[in-house]
Amino acid sequence: MNRAVRWIPRAVLLALVALFVFGPLVNLLFWAAAETWYYPHKLPVTYGLKYWGEVFKPTGNSMESLWNSLLVATLTVLTCLAVSIPAGYALARRALPWRTLIMLAFLLPQAFPAVPVFINIARIFYGLGLNGTITGVVLVHTSHGLVFSVWIATAAFAAVDRELEEAARNIGASALRTFFTVTLPLAAPGIMASAIFVFLESLDEFTGTYFVGVPDVTTLPLLLFTASMEGNYQIASITALILLVPSVGFMLFIERFLKADVLAKVGT
Numbered sequence: 001m002n003r004a005v006r007w008i009p010r011a012v013l014l015a016l017v018a019l020f021v022f023g024p025l026v027n028l029l030f031w032a033a034a035e036t037w038y039y040p041h042k043l044p045v046t047y048g049l050k051y052w053g054e055v056f057k058p059t060g061n062s063m064e065s066l067w068n069s070l071l072v073a074t075l076t077v078l079t080c081l082a083v084s085i086p087a088g089y090a091l092a093r094r095a096l097p098w099r100t101l102i103m104l105a106f107l108l109p110q111a112f113p114a115v116p117v118f119i120n121i122a123r124i125f126y127g128l129g130l131n132g133t134i135t136g137v138v139l140v141h142t143s144h145g146l147v148f149s150v151w152i153a154t155a156a157f158a159a160v161d162r163e164l165e166e167a168a169r170n171i172g173a174s175a176l177r178t179f180f181t182v183t184l185p186l187a188a189p190g191i192m193a194s195a196i197f198v199f200l201e202s203l204d205e206f207t208g209t210y211f212v213g214v215p216d217v218t219t220l221p222l223l224l225f226t227a228s229m230e231g232n233y234q235i236a237s238i239t240a241l242i243l244l245v246p247s248v249g250f251m252l253f254i255e256r257f258l259k260a261d262v263l264a265k266v267g268t
């Protein structure tokens with residue numbers, strides 16, 4: 001009896017945590033499956049897939065927004081990798097002056113409030129003709145994605161055993177061949193994880209896209225925001241679920257790549 005009484009607070013706490021974590025998701029699922037739902041009904045009046053058809057119909061703007069989101073996220077990943085792979089290798093393997101300041105410089109986009117930063121970027125891009133373009137949106141997303149890609153890439157290269165590189169050099173491999181046959185393959189899991197982080201960050205980015213891309217470049221987060229403001233909660237919920245699927249899938253996938261030895265090197 002005493003044991004059962006002691007479990008009551010734990011059960012209540014567990015229930016509250018489950019409600020906090022899964023409650024919004026359950027509400028999202030209800031809205032995604034609801035065709036009619038209005039006050040004072042606690043549950044949807046009618047269920048159906050009508051709004052799923054609205055989202056995926058070829059003549060709607062949902063598929064265009066999905067394509068734009070995937071295109072921008074992919075280009076952002078490629079741009080970040082083009083910078084982070086050489087930068088991460090140099091920061092991990094070379095005795096660079098001001099190394100700590102260089103690492104901190106990549107954190108600057110996260111150090112200030114996003115809205116004033118993006119407003120000023122939008123003003124500069126307007127003068128350069130980049131507002132309302134895929135290129136402008138990719139550059140904005142890249143400024144935030146570099147935080148993940150450079151820091152994780154640096155940790156991935158730092159986790160590579162130098163003795164393996166030295167062994168390759170001792171048997172006649174050049175520095176370039178050693179990099180591509182030894183260092184890069186061993187650092188690839190961490191780099192892959194950084195690419196996934198950047199992809200998810202870009203896929204969910206709203207503020208930068210809003211200030212730089214609107215009205216010509218529309219992504220899924222912008223579509224979600226517009227639908228919510230118009231009170232179309234079914235479309236907003238379906239869009240949110242579309243964004244949720246790759247996020248959950250990639251995060252489970254990342255667990256295979258981010259090992260303890262790589263995480264231990266982040267920031268060192």
